[in-house]
Amino acid sequence: MNFTNFGRYILLLKSVFRRPEKLKIYLKEIAKQMDYVGVGSLGLIAIISTFIGAVMTLQIAFQLVSDFIPKTIIGSVNRDSSILELSPTISAIVLAGKIGSAISSEIGSMRVTEQIDALEIMGINAPGYLILPKIISGITMVPMLVIISMFLSITGGYIGGSVSGAVTPAEYIQGITTDFNPYTITVALVKAFVFGFIITSVPAYEGFYVRGGALEVSQASTRAVVISCISILACDYIVTQLLL
Amino acid sequence: MIEIKDIYKSFYGSEVLKGISGKFEEGVTNLIIGGSGSGKTTLLKCMVGLHQPDSGSVMYDGRDFTPMTYEQRIEVRKEIGMLFQGSALFDSMTVEENIMFPLNMFTDQNRKEKLERVDFCLERVNLAGKNKLFPAELSGGMKKRVGIARAISMNPKYLFCDEPNSGLDPKTSIVIDELIQEITEEYKTTTIVVTHDMNSVMGIGDYILFLHEGKKFWEGSNKEIAHTDIKELNDFVFASRFMKAAKDKF
Numbered sequence: 001m002n003f004t005n006f007g008r009y010i011l012l013l014k015s016v017f018r019r020p021e022k023l024k025i026y027l028k029e030i031a032k033q034m035d036y037v038g039v040g041s042l043g044l045i046a047i048i049s050t051f052i053g054a055v056m057t058l059q060i061a062f063q064l065v066s067d068f069i070p071k072t073i074i075g076s077v078n079r080d081s082s083i084l085e086l087s088p089t090i091s092a093i094v095l096a097g098k099i100g101s102a103i104s105s106e107i108g109s110m111r112v113t114e115q116i117d118a119l120e121i122m123g124i125n126a127p128g129y130l131i132l133p134k135i136i137s138g139i140t141m142v143p144m145l146v147i148i149s150m151f152l153s154i155t156g157g158y159i160g161g162s163v164s165g166a167v168t169p170a171e172y173i174q175g176i177t178t179d180f181n182p183y184t185i186t187v188a189l190v191k192a193f194v195f196g197f198i199i200t201s202v203p204a205y206e207g208f209y210v211r212g213g214a215l216e217v218s219q220a221s222t223r224a225v226v227i228s229c230i231s232i233l234a235c236d237y238i239v240t241q242l243l244l
Numbered sequence: 245m246i247e248i249k250d251i252y253k254s255f256y257g258s259e260v261l262k263g264i265s266g267k268f269e270e271g272v273t274n275l276i277i278g279g280s281g282s283g284k285t286t287l288l289k290c291m292v293g294l295h296q297p298d299s300g301s302v303m304y305d306g307r308d309f310t311p312m313t314y315e316q317r318i319e320v321r322k323e324i325g326m327l328f329q330g331s332a333l334f335d336s337m338t339v340e341e342n343i344m345f346p347l348n349m350f351t352d353q354n355r356k357e358k359l360e361r362v363d364f365c366l367e368r369v370n371l372a373g374k375n376k377l378f379p380a381e382l383s384g385g386m387k388k389r390v391g392i393a394r395a396i397s398m399n400p401k402y403l404f405c406d407e408p409n410s411g412l413d414p415k416t417s418i419v420i421d422e423l424i425q426e427i428t429e430e431y432k433t434t435t436i437v438v439t440h441d442m443n444s445v446m447g448i449g450d451y452i453l454f455l456h457e458g459k460k461f462w463e464g465s466n467k468e469i470a471h472t473d474i475k476e477l478n479d480f481v482f483a484s485r486f487m488k489a490a491k492d493k494f
Contacts, residue, residue, distance in 0.1 A: 018314075021349050114332040117294055121404075122346050123321035 009205045015127040016135065016201075029133040037099055037134075037200075038141035044098060045091055045145050046152055052086055053078065053153035054160025061166035074167045075157070075175020082153035083184045084244075089236050091149045092195035095142065096228035100203040103134055104224035107207030108217035116208070131204040135197060142196030143189050150188065187243045194235050202228045245269055246402060246434050251290055251300035253283075260286045261297070262458040270401075270434040273425050273448045277440060278455035279480055284438045285329075287455065288406055291436070292324060293317055304402065322350055325395030325433075327405040327424075331387040333379040333394070339366070340375035343394045350398065365393035369423060385416035389423065396427060403428065405437040409444060417441060421448045442481060445469065454480070 020026040060074045107130055110116050119126040154176055161167035167175075203224035210220045246268040253261040260283045268274040276284045289295040291302050293309060302309040304320050312320070333342050343362045347353060353361070366372050369389040379387060388408055395403060405424060409417035425448045428435040437444065445452060449466035456476045464472070469481060482488045 025348055109335075113330055113335075114328045115334055118326070118328060118332040118334075120294060121292055121321060121324055121326045122349065122398075123318040123324075124349055 005205075008209065009201075012127055012131070012205055012208060013201065015125060016131045018125050018128050020128055020132070021124055026129070026133060029129070030136050033133045033137035034141050036102075037095075037137045038144060041095055041098060041141075041145060042148070044094060045149050048090065048094055049082075049087060049149040049152040050156035050159070052090060053082060053156025053158075054163075056081060056086070056153070057157040057161040057172070058164055058166055061161065061164075071167050071171045072175035072178060074161065075172040076178060077175075078157040078172075079154055079176040079180070080184060082157070083150050083188050084240075085236075087149035087153055088146050088188045088191040088195060089232065091146050092142065092192070092199060092232045093229055095145070095195075096199050096203075096232060097225055099138075100199050100225050100228045101221045102203075103200060104203035104207040104221040105217055107131075107204055108210040108220045109207075111208060111210045112213055112217060127208065131201070131208070134200040134204055138196035138200030139193050140196070142199065143192040146188060146192035150185075187239070190243060191236060191239050194239060195232050198228055198231045198235065202231060245305055246291065246436065247303040248287075248291060249301045249303070251287065251302070252298045253286055253290055253295060254298055260458050261290065263300070264453075264455070264458075264460050265300075266453045266460065266463060268434055268436050269451065271429060271432045272435070272450035273428050274434070274436045274451045274453070275445060275449045276436060276438045276453050276455065277445055277449075277480070279440065282455040283458040284440075284455050285406060288404060288436065288438045292326060292404055293321070322398065323401040325398065325400030325403045327388065327391045327395050327403075327408050329407040329410055331379070331391040333382075333387060333390055335379055337378075338375065339371070339377050339379070339382070339390050339393075342379070342390060343397050346394070346398050361397060362393075365397050366390075368396065368427070369393045384411050385413075385420065388412065388416075388420050392420075392423060392427070396431070399431065400433060403433045403435040405435070405439075407439055407441075408437060409439060409441040414443065417443055418447065424448065440480075442487060445481065456480070 056078050057074055060077050064073060110130070116126045116130070119129060158169065158172050161172050162169050206220040206224035206227070210216050247266070249265050251261050251264045252259070264287055276287060278284045286295060290297045297310060300310070307320065309317065309320055334345065337345065340362050343365050344358050347358045347361060362375065363372065366374060369392050371386060371389050371393065374386070379390070382390065408420050408424060412420065421444050424435060424437060427433065437448070439445070446466050449469070452464060452466060452469060453460060454462040454477050462472060462474050462477045469477070472478065
C-alpha cells in the first residue's frame with residue numbers, strides 16, 4: 001500500500017465506524033459474519049493446527065538429539081512455539097486466504113454491479129453496513145479460532161510424538177506443563193486481535209474501491225490476500241517486539 | 245422539482261460536464277438523452293450525490309444538495325428511489341428481502357405492515373407472488389421491475405432511472421417505460437430517466453434534455469423533437485434510415 005492508499009484506507013475506516021442506521025440489522029449481519037468467519041473456518045483451522053503440532057514435535061525431536069537435553073523439552077518448545085507464533089500467525093495467513101479473498105470478491109462484485117451505489121442512494125452508510133460486521137466478526141472470532149488452534153496444535157504434538165515414538169506421552173505432558181508462562185497467551189491473543197482486524201479490513205478496502213469488471217475483482221482479491229499476508233507478518237514482528 | 249444549475253465535472257483533467265442546467269418538474273417523465281460518453285450517467289450521478297460536481301448546484305425542491313453534509317444528505321436520499329442500469333438487486337437476498345430492505349432500515353413498521361407494502365409494490369410492477377425468488381432466478385425485465393418495486397417501496401418524491409431499457413427486448417422496454425410513466429403520474433414523483441432508447445424518447449419524453457459532448461444542446465418535449473434543426477440532435481435521434489423516414493412523416 002502506498003501513502004495514497006493508506007490515506008484512503010484510514011478514511012474508509014472512519015466511514016466504517018459511523019453510527020449504524022439501525023443496530024438490530026447490524027447485529028443480525030454481525031451474527032451472520034461470525035458464523036461464516038468462525039464456524040466456517042473451524043474445520044480448516046483444526047486440520048492445519050493438528051498437523052502443524054504433530055510435525056513440530058517430530059522436527060524438534062530430530063533437532064534435539066542429545067543425551068544432555070531432556071525429552072520433556074520437546075513439549076515445552078512445541079507449546080511455546082504453538083502459542084506464540086504458529087497458531088496466531090499460520091492461522092491468520094490461512095484465514096487471509098480463505099476469508100480475505102471472499103470478502104474482497106464479495107464487496108468488489110457488489111461495487112461493479114452497482115449494489116454499493118444502491119445502498120448509498122438509499123441513504124445507507126455502505127462502508128458501515130458492509131464492512132463493520134466483518135471487522136467485528138474478525139476481531140472476535142479470530143482470537144477464538146487461535147485459542148482452538150493452540151489447543152489442537154499442542155494435542156497434535158502429543159499425537160505425533162506418541163505415534164512416532166519421538167517422545168513418550170508422559171514426557172510430552174511433563175514438558176507442556178513445566179514452566180508455563182500465561183503471559184504468552186496474552187501475547188497470542190493480542191496478535192490474533194490485530195490479525196483479525198487486518199484479515200477483514202484490508203480485503204474490504206481492496207473490494208470497496210474496485211473499478212471495472214470481473215478481471216479487476218479477481219485482481220483486487222489477489223492483492224487483498226498478498227497485502228494482508230505482508231501486513232500480518234509485519235504486525236507480527238511489531239507486536240512481538242512490543243510485548244516480549 | 246429538481247433544478248440543476250451550471251454543473252461542471254471533470255475526471256483526471258478531462259471535462260465531462262460543461263455547465264449543464266435544467267429544470268425537472270414533478271409528475272412528468274423527464275429524460276436525459278445523448279450518445280455514449282455524452283455525460284448523461286455522470287450528470288445523473290452528480291444529481292444523486294454519487295459524484296460531487298466540481299461546481300454548480302443541484303436543488304431538490306429548493307434544497308441545495310451539493311454543499312450538504314453526509315447526515316443532511318441522508319434525509320434527502322430517503323426521498324430518492326433509483327433504478328440502476330443493471331438493476332443492482334442484492335444477490336444474497338430474495339425479491340421480498342430486497343424490497344423490504346429500505347423499510348427495515350428506515351421505518352418502524354412491524355413485519356406484517358412491511359410484507360403488505362412489499363406485496364403492494366410487487367403487484368404494482370406485475371410481479372405478485374414472486375417474493376421468494378432470488379435475483380439469479382429472474383429474467384432481465386423482471387429484475388428491472390423488482391428494481392422499480394424497491395425504488396418505490398419508500399414512496400419516493402424523486403425517481404431516477406439509469407438506462408432502464410438496456411438489455412431488454414422492445415416489448416419489455418415499453419412495459420418498463422409505461423410502468424415508469426404510470427408511477428410518475430400516480431405518485432407525482434419527479435422522475436428523471438437517462439436513456440438512449442428512441443422508443444422511450446418518443447413514448448414517454450414529457451421533457452427531454454439532450455447532451456452532446458458534455459454540453460446541453462437542446463431541451464423540449466417528444467412532440468417538439470421531430471421539428472428541430474439542430475444537427476447533433478437529429479444525427480442522434482434520427483440516426484437510422486427508418487427513423488429518418490419516420491421523421492419525414494411527422
